[in-house]
Amino acid sequence: MALRLTVxxxxGGIxxxxxxxxLAAGHEVTAVVRDPARLTVTGPGLEVFRADLTDPGALRPAVAGRDAVLSGLGARSRKEAGAGTATRVTVPVLRAMEAxxxxxxxxxxAAPVGPAPEGDPLLxxxxxxxxxALLKDVYTDLTAMEAELARSATDWTAVRPPKLTDGPLTGRYRTAVGTGPRSGRTISRADVAHAMLTMIGDPATLKQGVGVAY
Structure with a gap:
């Protein structure tokens, strides 16, 4: 079934x-961007929406009437994470959706935000x-973002990958609701996107963190 999606x-990579x-699945996709020149994807069914991500009112037309909203927003550096970037840019999306x-x-x-998988090896x-410890600011920011999700009126899912790679789309990965796959160390950005699109209609993932990994 074709859906109306906003991204x-x-x-970004994801x-x-x-x-x-x-688009390949036949959905109508609205891509929300700050700089349209950085979006390299084209095709029928694509709408490019330029917006100030700090203004919920400006984002309302981008989410109105959509079946689902998907977000790859987040900090691109530890400095941005220290400023709470993931939380700061996600809250206006939540407010626009609620409105x-x-x-x-x-x-x-990210995987470290959730509980460690039961029986994970010592290594x-x-x-x-x-x-x-090294990326403490990043995970503190993402933990705060997930807390905002939990307080919102949305049917949210936080997809928690481990180390991201630029590998190909395989469609072969493991998922774990509420935790992470045991010894899950990497996953490609393409497969994270695949998992997110697959989870749109999965009621088991509603209001849950879901680990994804190979």
């Missing part, structure tokens, strides 16, 4: 994949702790 962060795969009565939202978070737990 935020459409010029965002462009969401747009590309959404328009649009409920389904899927966002990109994976050590690596997780080290990465968590």
């Amino acid at each position: 935020f962060g459409a010029t 965002g462009q994949e969401l747009v590309r795969q959404g 328009e009565g649009v409920r389904r939202l899927l966002v990109v978070s 994976d737990r050590v690596v997780r702790a080290v990465i968590g």
Whole structure:
């Protein structure tokens, strides 16, 4: 069934994949961007919407009447994370959706935000702790973003990948609702986008964090 989708962060690695795969599946896709020149995806069914991401009122036309909103928004550096970028740009999206009565939202978070998988090997737990310390500001920001999701009126899903790669779309990965796949260390941006599009209609993922990994 063709859906009407809006993608935020459409010029990022996951965002462009969401747009590309959404169009390939026959959906109508509105790509919300700050700089249209950075969007390399084209095709029938695509609408490019330029907007100030800090103004919920300006975002309302981009989400009105949509079946789902997908977001690849987030900090591109530790400095941006320290400024709470993921939270700051996600809250206006939430307010715009609530104002328009649009409920389904899927966002990109990160594996360390969720609980560690039960039975994870010691090496994976050590690596997780080290990465968590090195990127503390990033995960603090994403944790705050997920708290905003939980307080919202949306039917949200926070998709939590581990280390991202530029590998190909395979469609072969593991998911775990509420936690992460055991020993899940990497996944391509293309497969994260595939997982997000697949989860749109999955009621088991509503108001949940979902780990995705190979």
